[in-house]
Amino acid sequence: MTVMEEDLDLVFAALADSTRRAILARLAEGEATVSQLAEPFAMSQQAVSKHLKVLERAHLISRTKDAQSRPCRLDADQLEDAVGWIERHRKIWADRHDRLADHLAALPEETS
Numbered sequence: 001m002t003v004m005e006e007d008l009d010l011v012f013a014a015l016a017d018s019t020r021r022a023i024l025a026r027l028a029e030g031e032a033t034v035s036q037l038a039e040p041f042a043m044s045q046q047a048v049s050k051h052l053k054v055l056e057r058a059h060l061i062s063r064t065k066d067a068q069s070r071p072c073r074l075d076a077d078q079l080e081d082a083v084g085w086i087e088r089h090r091k092i093w094a095d096r097h098d099r100l101a102d103h104l105a106a107l108p109e110e111t112s
Helices: 003-015 018-027 034-038 045-057 077-106
Strands: 061-063 072-074
Touching: 003 018, 003 045, 003 077, 018 034, 018 045, 018 061, 018 072, 034 045, 045 061
Parallel strands: none
Antiparallel strands: 061 072
């Protein structure tokens, strides 16, 4: 498995969770601390921190050190790679679907 495939595995695994997607959506608005990210969720800051570690491992976010806090910010580069992968494969799947539709349209209709 190549490094890019491993990176995509981490990205798609991170995106598979709705809480992590919500965190990314919030970070798309600007950087935030763990406590700010935890506010809308019915979970502890520790639980949110675990989600952040998954996002950080997938290189979807980065954290900086600012005095006592560690603000998180969205890092969209890995998302761009995932979008590129999806777009390449979407075209392949769409072409296959179109060929299947053409084939089915060319089949003679069954008579009852």
